[in-house]
Amino acid sequence: MKKISKKKLMLAIGMFVVILSIISFGIYRQYFYSENPIEVSYGEFLEKIEENQINKVFLMDSPKIKGELKDGQEFITDHPRTDNLKEMLLTADVIVVEVGEQHSVVQVITFIIVIGALAGMAFILSKQGSKQASKEYDKMSSVEFSTQKESTITFANIAGNEEAKENVMELVDFLKNPQKYQRYGARMPKGVILYGPPGTGKTLMAKALASEAGVDFLAVSGSDFVQVYAGLGAGRIRNLFKNAREKGKCVIFIDEIDAIGKKRDRGGLGGSDESDRTLNALLTEMSGFKGSEGIIIMAATNRLDILDEALLRPGRFDRQIEVGLPDLKARQDILKLYTQNRPIATTISIERIAQQTVYFSGAKLENLMNEAAIYAARENASFISEKHVDKAFYTVVAGEEKKDRSNIKESERRITAYHEAGHTIATKLLCPENKVTKVTIIPSTKGAGGFSMNIPPDSMYHKKKDMFHSIKIALAGRAVEEIIFGEENITTGASNDIQKATEILVAMIKQFGMNDEVGMINYDILLGQPGGVDQRLAEICNKEMKRLYEETKVLIEKNIHLVHAVTEELMARETLKEEEINKIIENNKVA
Numbered sequence: 001m002k003k004i005s006k007k008k009l010m011l012a013i014g015m016f017v018v019i020l021s022i023i024s025f026g027i028y029r030q031y032f033y034s035e036n037p038i039e040v041s042y043g044e045f046l047e048k049i050e051e052n053q054i055n056k057v058f059l060m061d062s063p064k065i066k067g068e069l070k071d072g073q074e075f076i077t078d079h080p081r082t083d084n085l086k087e088m089l090l091t092a093d094v095i096v097v098e099v100g101e102q103h104s105v106v107q108v109i110t111f112i113i114v115i116g117a118l119a120g121m122a123f124i125l126s127k128q129g130s131k132q133a134s135k136e137y138d139k140m141s142s143v144e145f146s147t148q149k150e151s152t153i154t155f156a157n158i159a160g161n162e163e164a165k166e167n168v169m170e171l172v173d174f175l176k177n178p179q180k181y182q183r184y185g186a187r188m189p190k191g192v193i194l195y196g197p198p199g200t201g202k203t204l205m206a207k208a209l210a211s212e213a214g215v216d217f218l219a220v221s222g223s224d225f226v227q228v229y230a231g232l233g234a235g236r237i238r239n240l241f242k243n244a245r246e247k248g249k250c251v252i253f254i255d256e257i258d259a260i261g262k263k264r265d266r267g268g269l270g271g272s273d274e275s276d277r278t279l280n281a282l283l284t285e286m287s288g289f290k291g292s293e294g295i296i297i298m299a300a301t302n303r304l305d306i307l308d309e310a311l312l313r314p315g316r317f318d319r320q321i322e323v324g325l326p327d328l329k330a331r332q333d334i335l336k337l338y339t340q341n342r343p344i345a346t347t348i349s350i351e352r353i354a355q356q357t358v359y360f361s362g363a364k365l366e367n368l369m370n371e372a373a374i375y376a377a378r379e380n381a382s383f384i385s386e387k388h389v390d391k392a393f394y395t396v397v398a399g400e401e402k403k404d405r406s407n408i409k410e411s412e413r414r415i416t417a418y419h420e421a422g423h424t425i426a427t428k429l430l431c432p433e434n435k436v437t438k439v440t441i442i443p444s445t446k447g448a449g450g451f452s453m454n455i456p457p458d459s460m461y462h463k464k465k466d467m468f469h470s471i472k473i474a475l476a477g478r479a480v481e482e483i484i485f486g487e488e489n490i491t492t493g494a495s496n497d498i499q500k501a502t503e504i505l506v507a508m509i510k511q512f513g514m515n516d517e518v519g520m521i522n523y524d525i526l527l528g529q530p531g532g533v534d535q536r537l538a539e540i541c542n543k544e545m546k547r548l549y550e551e552t553k554v555l556i557e558k559n560i561h562l563v564h565a566v567t568e569e570l571m572a573r574e575t576l577k578e579e580e581i582n583k584i585i586e587n588n589k590v591a
């Protein structure tokens with residue numbers, strides 16, 4: 001925008017200067033050079049005065065003065081610059097016109113012309129400017145998204161992340177046959193949030209969904225909606241949805257949704273109104289369509305916890321799919337994908353590379369193989385060999401921040417493995433009917449370890465004994481840490497567990513009348529206000545927790561061989577599924 005108007009401004013100024021020069025030249029001519037004045041010497045001039053031939057003289061502050069003879073002929077002559085020239089002329093009956101006065105008339109005229117010209121110019125420019133601005137505004141409020149239909153990315157291009165993939169695959173049919181679901185009155189999924197660490201293939205999933213369903217893919221980034229003029233973010237959102245509706249079936253992909261969907265700062269002073277407006281526009285647009293149009297909005301974020309709850313409500317982004325870091329098996333699959341079309345030496349062991357790349361994301365694995373290929377090419381080697389991969393490994397890891405987990409110590413993995421094995425074994429022993437979907441030492445966005453498991457069977461009531469079991473399962477992680485590494489070496493890894501255990505225990509004592517000492521009393525009612533601290537209650541809770549923790553430790557110590565066995569498998573494979581856990585327990589049962 002700047003460039004164009006600068007050019008125009010220069011042009012306008014140029015024209016203005018030319019016009020002004022022409023005008024002033026005209027004025028000048030009119031007053032000083034009209035009708036070809038003759039030049040007379042000062043002597044002649046004095047003579048003419050004496051001969052009474054002069055009608056008028058214009059006195060001005062310049063080297064020449066101008067006059068008019070009685071016959072109308074104009075003349076100029078040198079200005080003597082004497083003090084009494086005017087008096088001399090007046091006594092000779094010559095009309096004296098002081099050009100000072102004339103000048104001011106000229107000045108007034110010039111001034112008016114200049115102002116007029118400037119005003120005109122400003123008007124023209126502003127008109128052009130506002131036209132330009134509104135054009136720019138239009139352009140900016142229509143986000144430039146990339147759309148593609150025949151994208152070549154399919155689910156085959158994504159390795160690992162099987163659960164997330166399955167979840168997304170289910171949506172393909174929704175997109176293809178929205179009428180089918182509508183007929184059964186099924187509520188269409190509208191919004192899906194993919195969350196997980198960077199580079200884990202969230203964008204890839206969204207693209208694959210669009211291309212497998214054969215629909216358009218509209219990609220924008222949350223950051224496109226911030227740092228623009230007031231109201232523009234909301235305008236862009238509306239435009240995006242308008243475009244989507246025109247397209248019909250499509251996948252809208254909003255990367256970095258956290259840029260617009262952060263928790264709103266309620267009641268805070270000076271909260272960003274602008275981002276609120278953008279978020280509100282998004283919420284309104286999402287509520288506005290039925291989903292039967294066959295439009296699915298996918299959003300990606302690295303942080304689910306910072307998103308505004310309004311975004312996650314039913315009818316908005318009510319499906320949340322975790323896309324985590326790949327475990328050993330997934331890393332192998334991803335590496336296979338990226339070695340497929342490259343000349344790989346037969347000596348290379350994908351398994352070994354996968355073992356060495358703990359906590360690598362898919363993007364990082366891709367980068368690793370790419371760097372290795374570059375090293376091989378540089379050497380004109382006939383194959384990519386271990387040596388190139390090793391070199392690439394250091395390149396990829398070297399450019400990382402220190403806190404990156406890629407080079408996390410083996411000992412820390414072992415602590416996590418023991419901790420998670422503790423939860424697993426406690427679950428299997430105390431609540432064998434609970435479903436254990438998986439246990440992993442790959443960190444999830446929810447916590448250090450990964451214990452996505454322990455789903456109790458559905459029931460209307462919770463039994464006292466089950467609640468105690470749940471507390472023990474939560475405490476088992478810490479119990480194993482203490483037993484294996486000693487009391488001095490327990491870690492912060494149990495903080496979520498302790499929170500959960502406390503919640504259950506306090507509810508049992510305060511609300512459910514499950515403690516003999518406290519009795520069947522609702523403590524909140526007794527104390528008059530919820531959340532009041534009561535010394536006796538705190539002591540009772542503490543005592544109970546201690547008892548449960550000791551019992552947990554006894555349970556673990558008795559079954560420590562099972563904990564060891566699960567730990568070793570976790571160290572080797574990082575993730576274990578339910579059947580694998582069952583098998584380990586079966587194989588290690590002491591007869």
Ligand SMILES: Nc1ncnc2c1ncn2[C@@H]1O[C@H](COP(=O)(O)OP(=O)(O)OP(=O)(O)O)[C@@H](O)[C@H]1O
Pocket residue numbers: 157158159160161197198199200201202203204205255300301302334337361362363364366
């Ligand atoms: N599971 C995977 N399978 C195959 N390739 C992957 C996988 N995950 C990541 N990649 C590779 O990493 C690249 C980046 O992935 P993508 O952009 O989808 O990650 P993302 O999760 O959207 O990351 P970000 O959060 O940084 O936007 C992909 O183009 C692909 O080459």
Ligand SMILES: [Zn+2]
Pocket residue numbers: 419423449477478493494497
């Ligand atoms: Zn734990």
